[in-house]
Amino acid sequence: MYEAPRILKVQDNIVKVIASQIRKGNVVEIDNQLLVVLKAESFFPGKGTPTTQIDMRRLSDGVKTVQRYRTTEQVERAFIETKPYTYLYEDAHGFAFMNMESYEQVSVPADVIGDQSVYLAESMECQISLYNGVPVAIELPARVVLEVTETEPVTKGQTASSSYKPATLSNGQRTTVPPHISAGTRVVVMTEDGSYVERAKD
Structure with a gap:
């Protein structure tokens, strides 16, 4: 099966890549305008053409835009x-x-x-x-350690496999934690979505 060249140098700081390779934080050039990628998501329907939707913000004026490409379509990406x-x-x-x-x-x-x-x-x-x-x-680092400042008290008979309960973290964010986690416990959370990973080792 023929596969189009993935990266083709076109000028000093612009390369061509296929749309499905675009990631958050990349900078792309469209119609001589530079845009930073806020989100890139590929869709693979059972029938029809796979597509990649790219949410972007123009660097010149901050205007946001959304473009949809075929996943194999070429996009000009600026080297940063x-x-x-x-x-x-x-x-x-x-x-x-x-x-x-x-x-x-x-x-x-x-x-x-x-x-x-x-x-x-x-x-x-x-x-x-x-x-x-x-x-x-x-x-940012993928994970950070924060303290649980507020959550429901531990109930006797609850196990780690019980459903998670809401909790407030020391940075003010809300997340959900296992039932055995109490206020004052330090926990590891993902910076991408604030989800609980594990109890901190320290």
Whole structure:
């Protein structure tokens, strides 16, 4: 079966990739406009053509748009640099980070981080993607440790296999935890969706 070339260099910082390879945080070029990918999802129906839906935001003016492609259709992706940065603080301009090797500081706008900003903690190392020095995407550590500040008390006879119960975490976020977890317990949660992973080992 013939497969189209996956990556074809077209100019210094633009490559062509198939739509199904596009991921959140990538920067694509459409009609000479640069857009950052907010979400990319591929659909494989039983019948018909597989498609990839890409939610994007234009870098020039912040306008959001949604495009749908055939999964094998080619999209122009801009090459962006990704480096580790350490979180410092939040101010009126956004979230300040520093590269610990070069001491270069960048300010990441709130809409680039989105809902994950509640998981930022001082000195946390994140991967920031820059295009021409402008932060366009950020990747937080996949998991963080937080304390359960409020949840229903442990009921005698409940086991770990019982249904989960609501809980509030030390960053104010709500999640669900196993019945044996009580307030004051430190737990590991996923930064992507705030879901409970396990009791913290420390």
